[in-house]
Amino acid sequence: MAVMAMAAALRGPSGRFRWRTQATAGGVRGSARGAAAGRQDYNLLVIGGGSGGLACAKEAAQLGMKVAVVDYVEPSPRGTRWGLGGTCVNVGCIPKKLIHQAALLGGMIRDAPHYGWDVAQPVLHDWRKMAEAVQNYVKSLNWGHRVQLQDRKVKYFNIKASFVNEHTICGVTKGGKETLLSAEHIVIATGGRPKYPTHIEGALEYGITSDDIFWLKESPGKTLVVGASYVALECAGFLTGLGLDTTVMMRSIPLRGFDQQMSSLVTEYMASQGTRFLKHCTPSRVQKLPDGQLQVTWEDLTSGRENMGTFSTVLWAIGRIPETRSLNLENAGINTSPNSQKILVDAQEVTSVPHIYAIGDVAEGRPELTPTAIMAGKLLARRLCGQSLDVMDYSNVPTTVFTPLEYGCVGLSEEEAMARHGEEHVEVYHAYYKPLEFTVAERDASQCYIKMVCLRKPPQLVLGLHFLGPNAGEVTQGFALGIKVPGPQACLEPLLMESLGGGAGPPTSR
């Protein structure tokens, strides 16, 4: 009874719990206990308004649950901030793909005279104009997400959440105001953020990450991209395509986890387009010169020599860390992986606490991709509402790297296939091909390549498909369907032949 009175006293006009830390610390305990006793504000509370969180919240609300979403963007160390929608919308897939398109257009303008267009030279690119257009589009998506939440009666809070107990979170606004929210079910979909190297002098002070590059108002100029991830190569690719002097510094192999033959072709093509690569090198210091330029010192791991170079921008693309650190997961008893700090989940996305779930980039073992986060969120909502028992199938998810020559793949890399099945049981069909649009424009097609990794034993089940060439995303999706949908896979060969376009010979096995 005393607990109920305390909880009632702490309720704000909207019926939600409101509380200020020090003044009513006892009240927090009371309301939190009240929530644990079964008087929750919401059926479902989603922490994180990104790809997975928004999809889950909207689906659950549509199916009749009382739902709230809390989302808060901690500004990047450079001070960049953005709106609702998460990584993909604001600092990931969407702006990346649009700037990739801007870079591809540069290539098409160079092709255009071959096709009869009289293009006045020189053709210049205006970063400011592009950035404004991209940023305005992203802002329209932020607005669209807010409207969609409103339409579906999902309550949105712009607060940073952390757990008070297993049914209650405390959210803090930008201005420091605190709110307590409780729910029967809680979904954690807080994603991740780019990693900064902690041991390199000047890295945090002078460097930027993918959280900043898409929001720059001015061109980054001569850029050093540090890293070999897909984010590193995609950023370096579009910067080169926009005409900027771009260098990629990598310690070891490009695109770890992807097929290594394909990865080498990706970087080979980038080098042919003007991206410089400093392989087996690692930066040790970044210093700001009086003229504002950044002087980077690095070690060449092969020769052991120290080198220096000057850049306008240094972009760290050395990986991402899950957003679990400030969630106070221990207050709810949620377990994380000691290595990755990601939240441990089972096939139903359930954490170590039965009514708390984790989806998307923050969950251990999940692909860091938007469509999988969205689908996982929708399926979870349907299960929570008793509409379905379906769980997300994370196998054979197609993915594309949007480098200047795009690389799409689905299934196993050649290395993985051999490791799993033994080299003697794997057969690889492959072909170099020339995309039709490269012919008239006399583009070099040396790296346009496709390979199919199969089991040798008939009926030669396709384990993986790898495609390097224009529109790889669209091409791979088609093949993915053939690989994903059970049934005879013989249909893949005509598809493969079709995709090779004019002039290519039949794929050969090796």
Ligand SMILES: Cc1cc2nc3c(=O)[nH]c(=O)nc-3n(C[C@H](O)[C@H](O)[C@H](O)COP(=O)(O)OP(=O)(O)OC[C@H]3O[C@@H](n4cnc5c(N)ncnc54)[C@H](O)[C@@H]3O)c2cc1C
């Ligand atoms: C440069 C780049 C390019 C990418 N390109 C692609 C691509 O082409 N295709 C693709 O499929 N994927 C791409 N991705 C990956 C994709 O963006 C992510 O996989 C996807 O956004 C993950 O969704 P999510 O819901 O797990 O998290 P997010 O979309 O990251 O959303 C998490 C949200 O939670 C918020 N949050 C975090 N902590 C709290 C808290 N304590 N309280 C309240 N809110 C919080 C965050 O601010 C964020 O808004 C790219 C990523 C990057 C960085």
